[in-house]
Amino acid sequence: MIIMDDKKKNLLKSSLGVIALLVVLLLLPLIQTSMMPFIMNLLIMSFIYICLAESWNILAGFCGLLSMGHCAFFGLGAYITVMVIIYFDMTLLLAILISVLFNSILAYIIGAISIRVKDIFFAMVTLAVAQLLFSLSMQWVDVTRGPRGLIMPPLYNLDRRYLYYIALAMVVIYVAIVLLIRRSRLGTMLLSLRDNEILAKSLGVNTSKWKIVATIISAVMASLVGSFYILYIRSVQPGSVFTFDVTMKIMIVAFIGGRGTAKGPILGAIIIIIDELIRGWLGGTYAGLPGIIYGLILALFVVFMPNGLISIFNLKDKSTSRSAPKKEVI
Amino acid sequence: MGSLDFPSFMTILISGLCTGGVYGLFSSSFSFQLGALNVADFSFGSWLMLSMYLTFFMYKEWNIGIIPFGVILFGSYFIISFLMSKFIYIKRKTDDNMIITMGISLIIQNAATLLFSSYPRSLGIIEKTIVVGGVQITITKLIMLFLSAILLLGFQLFLNKTWTGKTIRAVVQNKEVASLMGINSNRVINLAFSLSYVMLAASGIMLVTLFSVEPTAGGFYQMMSFFICIIAGLGNIRGAFFSGLLIGFLTAILNIISSQFAMVMMFLIFVIFLVVKPTGLFTAKSRG
Amino acid sequence: MFFEVEGITKTYGGLTANNNINLKIEQGSIAGLIGPNGAGKSTLFKIISGFIVPDRGSVRFKGKSLTRLSPHVICNCGIACTFQDVKNFPQLDVFETIQVGAYCRHTFKRQAASRAREVMIFLDLIDQKDQKIVKLNMLDRKKVALAAALATDPDLLLLDELFAGCTPTEVSSLLLTLKKINQELGITLFIIEHVLKVIMSTCQLVFVLDDGTVIESGTPEQICMSKKVISAYLGEDYDASQHQ
Numbered sequence: 001m002i003i004m005d006d007k008k009k010n011l012l013k014s015s016l017g018v019i020a021l022l023v024v025l026l027l028l029p030l031i032q033t034s035m036m037p038f039i040m041n042l043l044i045m046s047f048i049y050i051c052l053a054e055s056w057n058i059l060a061g062f063c064g065l066l067s068m069g070h071c072a073f074f075g076l077g078a079y080i081t082v083m084v085i086i087y088f089d090m091t092l093l094l095a096i097l098i099s100v101l102f103n104s105i106l107a108y109i110i111g112a113i114s115i116r117v118k119d120i121f122f123a124m125v126t127l128a129v130a131q132l133l134f135s136l137s138m139q140w141v142d143v144t145r146g147p148r149g150l151i152m153p154p155l156y157n158l159d160r161r162y163l164y165y166i167a168l169a170m171v172v173i174y175v176a177i178v179l180l181i182r183r184s185r186l187g188t189m190l191l192s193l194r195d196n197e198i199l200a201k202s203l204g205v206n207t208s209k210w211k212i213v214a215t216i217i218s219a220v221m222a223s224l225v226g227s228f229y230i231l232y233i234r235s236v237q238p239g240s241v242f243t244f245d246v247t248m249k250i251m252i253v254a255f256i257g258g259r260g261t262a263k264g265p266i267l268g269a270i271i272i273i274i275d276e277l278i279r280g281w282l283g284g285t286y287a288g289l290p291g292i293i294y295g296l297i298l299a300l301f302v303v304f305m306p307n308g309l310i311s312i313f314n315l316k317d318k319s320t321s322r323s324a325p326k327k328e329v330i
Numbered sequence: 331m332g333s334l335d336f337p338s339f340m341t342i343l344i345s346g347l348c349t350g351g352v353y354g355l356f357s358s359s360f361s362f363q364l365g366a367l368n369v370a371d372f373s374f375g376s377w378l379m380l381s382m383y384l385t386f387f388m389y390k391e392w393n394i395g396i397i398p399f400g401v402i403l404f405g406s407y408f409i410i411s412f413l414m415s416k417f418i419y420i421k422r423k424t425d426d427n428m429i430i431t432m433g434i435s436l437i438i439q440n441a442a443t444l445l446f447s448s449y450p451r452s453l454g455i456i457e458k459t460i461v462v463g464g465v466q467i468t469i470t471k472l473i474m475l476f477l478s479a480i481l482l483l484g485f486q487l488f489l490n491k492t493w494t495g496k497t498i499r500a501v502v503q504n505k506e507v508a509s510l511m512g513i514n515s516n517r518v519i520n521l522a523f524s525l526s527y528v529m530l531a532a533s534g535i536m537l538v539t540l541f542s543v544e545p546t547a548g549g550f551y552q553m554m555s556f557f558i559c560i561i562a563g564l565g566n567i568r569g570a571f572f573s574g575l576l577i578g579f580l581t582a583i584l585n586i587i588s589s590q591f592a593m594v595m596m597f598l599i600f601v602i603f604l605v606v607k608p609t610g611l612f613t614a615k616s617r618g
Numbered sequence: 619m620f621f622e623v624e625g626i627t628k629t630y631g632g633l634t635a636n637n638n639i640n641l642k643i644e645q646g647s648i649a650g651l652i653g654p655n656g657a658g659k660s661t662l663f664k665i666i667s668g669f670i671v672p673d674r675g676s677v678r679f680k681g682k683s684l685t686r687l688s689p690h691v692i693c694n695c696g697i698a699c700t701f702q703d704v705k706n707f708p709q710l711d712v713f714e715t716i717q718v719g720a721y722c723r724h725t726f727k728r729q730a731a732s733r734a735r736e737v738m739i740f741l742d743l744i745d746q747k748d749q750k751i752v753k754l755n756m757l758d759r760k761k762v763a764l765a766a767a768l769a770t771d772p773d774l775l776l777l778d779e780l781f782a783g784c785t786p787t788e789v790s791s792l793l794l795t796l797k798k799i800n801q802e803l804g805i806t807l808f809i810i811e812h813v814l815k816v817i818m819s820t821c822q823l824v825f826v827l828d829d830g831t832v833i834e835s836g837t838p839e840q841i842c843m844s845k846k847v848i849s850a851y852l853g854e855d856y857d858a859s860q861h862q
Contacts, residue, residue: 064425066425066428066429068428068432112605113601113604113605116605117604117605119370119424119425120364120370120424120428121560121604123370123428124553124556124560124604125601125604125605127553128553128557128597128600128601128604129597129601131549131553131593131597132594132597132598132601135591135593135594135597136591136594139590139591139593139594140591183727184727185721185725185726185727185730188710188714188717188718188721189718189721191707191709191710191714192707192710192715192718194709195706195707195708195709195710196705196706196707196708198669198701198705199701199705199706199707199766200707200718201669201688201689201690201693202667202669202689202693202698202699202701202767203693203698203718203719203722203766203767203769203770204690204693204694204698204719204721204722204770205690205718205721205722206690207690244549248432248436251429251432255429286444287443287444287447287448288439288440288441288442288443288444288448288545289440289444290440291436291437291439291440291443292436292437292440292441292444294433294436294440295432295433295434295435295436295437295438295440296433296437297433298429298430298432298433298436299429299430299433299434299437300433302422302426302429302430302433303418303430306426
C-alpha cells in the first residue's frame, strides 16, 4: 500500500508540474511587451521541434528504426500543403488532408522498406529519400520554383497568437498520443519487435504490419507539423525543410530529452531555444559555429548521458529508454 | 540528347569511368569498415571532405611538397581514427555509433564552413587531354583511375600476404576464435579501422584533383560510398571498386539523359536497389 | 490427423540438416524428440514454427498445411514454441512480455491483461509481475518464456530444451508444470530434451533423430532397448548388455 501511495504522490507531483507549466504557457500571450513576438517565435519553433521529435520517437524509440530522413515527411507535408493551395486553389483543410495522404503513401513505402532492411540500411534509405526530395524540390523548378521556394498566399495570414495556441495544442496532443501508444496494444507490439524480433514473431506478432502502422502514424504526425510550419513561416524552401540539419535538430531534441520517452522532447526543446538565441546573437557571422556546437552536444550526450536529460529529472514516465548496454569487450 | 554525337558520348562515359575509379577507392575503404569491422561510420564523408580541403591548401598556400604532406596527413588520420576507434566506437552499439559519428560529421562540416567558408574551392588544374578517334580522354583522370586501382591492389596484397593483414582477416571472420589464437582482437580492429582512414585520406588527395570541394560535399560522398557498397555487397572490397566504376558510368549516363534530374534519378535508383536487392550484386563472389 | 510432418528436407550447402522426416503426433499427448548434438532437432522445430523454410515436404496441423507460412501466422494457427537459448525482451517486464503473447488472441488491452494474469497465476509467476526479465533467475526466465507461449493459447507447444541447465529440483518442478499444462489445459506437447528423466517420465511417444533422419520411434521403453538408438548415441560396437 505504501508503494501505491508513493506512486500516486509521484504522479501528483509530476502532473502538478505539468499543469503549472501549461497554465503559464496558456497565459503567456496575454502579457503585452515589446519582447513578446520574439519570445513567441522562440516558443513556436521549439513546439514545432517537440512535435517532430515525438513523431521521430515513435519510429526510433519504439520500433528501433533509426530514421535519418525524418525531414522528408515534414518537408513533404509543408510542400504539398502549399502546392495544393497555390495550384489547385483548394481550402486549407483539404490541402492538409491531401498532404497527409501523400505522406501516408510515402510512409507505407518506407515502412515496407523497413521490413526488408535494418539498422544502417534503414538509416541510409531514409536519408536517401530525404535527399531525393531535396534534389527534386531544387531541380523541378517549374513546380517548386527551385531554391527560391514557394510562398503561401496572403489569404491565410493567421494571427501569431492563434498560431501559438495551435502549436501548444499540438504539443499537448502529440505527447498524449505517444503516452497512449506506450500504454496501448500498439506500444507493446512495437517494443516487443524492437527488443527481439524473432521472439515477437514466435508469439504471433505480425511485425511487418506493426512496423508499417508505426511508420504511417509517425509520418502523419510529422506531416501535420509541416502543414503548421507553412502556415507559420508562410514560405518554404528546399534548404529549410529537406536538409539534414532539420533531421539533426529533431534527433538532438529527442536525444537530449531522452530517446523513446514521451516527455523527453519537452526538455530537449531547450536546445532549440538556445540555438535560436545563439543564431540571433551571432547574426550572419561565424556561420557554422552553431553546427559545431550541435555536433558536440549530440556526440557528448550519446557518450555520457545516453538516457537524456529526463534521467536526471527522473520524471517517472513509464520509460522505454535504453540503458545503452555496452558491447562486450573481450 | 539527340544532338550528342558518338565521340562526345564516349568522352563523357570514359570520364565517368575514371571518376568511378576514385569513387571505388574510397567506397572500398568504407565497405571495409562497414562490412568487415561492423562500424557504421557516418562521419566518413566529412573526413574525406577535410582531406580534400587540406590537400587544396597544401597545394595553393602552404609550401610543402606532396610527400611530407602525405606523410603528415596519413599519420594524423591514422592516429585520430585509431584513438576514436579505441576510446569510442569499439565499446558501443551500432545505433549509438551512428549518432556519434553523425555528431562528429556535423562538427567537421561546420568547422570547415567556419574556417574555409562555404565557397567551393577548386585546384583548377589545366587538364591535358589526349584524343583517340575523336574521343577526348583527360590525362589526370586516367592517372587517378590507375592510381586507385594500384592502391587497392596493394591493399588486397597487404590483406592476403602480410602477417598483419592475415590477423585482420582472421578477426573479421571470427573475433572470438581469433582471440583464442592469441590475437589481440580489439587492437587489430582499431588498426584496421585506422587503415581504412589512411585509404580515405589518400582518396581525398586524389579526389580534389578532379572536383571542387565545399563543406557540404561530404554528404554526397557518404551517400555515394554507401550506395556503391550496397551494390557490391557489404565488406566486399574488390566488388566495391568495380561497382564504383559502375556508378561512375551510371552517373555519366544519367547526366546525358537529363542533367537536371540526374541526382533525383540516382537516389531513386538507390532506394529501389536497396529494396529489391539489399544484399548486393557481387555477394556470391565474396565467398571463400 | 492432429499434427503431421511429411518428408521435410532441408540442406545447407552440402550439409543435410533434415532428411525426409516423417512424424505424427496425436492430440493431447506428450511427444519427445531426442538425438545427439547436430542431429537436426532444432532445425526441425524452426521449420515447424516457420522460421526456416524447408526445401521439400510439408507440415500439416489440424488438416491445414502450414508450409511456407510466416511464424506469426503459424502461431495464430495454434502452434507456440520456446527457444533453446531463452530469448526475452530486455526492456519489458514480466507482465508485458506475457501480454505480447496474449495479444495474439485478444485485440483489446483489458482482455489481454486478464489472459496474461490467468497464465501468470497458472504458472505461479504473479509475484514477479513487475520485474524486468533481466533481473530474474534462469528458472523464472524459462517460466516467463513458457508463460508467454502459453498466453497465445496454443494447441501444440514446442519446447526446445527447456530443461537445459536446470538443477534436479528445478527439473522436477518444471516437470510438474508441464504435466499440469498437458492435463489441465489439454495442450499437446512436443519437446526436445537431453535430460532423459524428462523424456522417460512424461512422453508417450519418442522420436530419435540422427544425422537428420528419424531412426526410431516408439514408447520410451522401446527406445531404450533399440539397437539403433544405442549405436547412434554410443557408437557401433557398444554392447549394452555388458553395462547393465
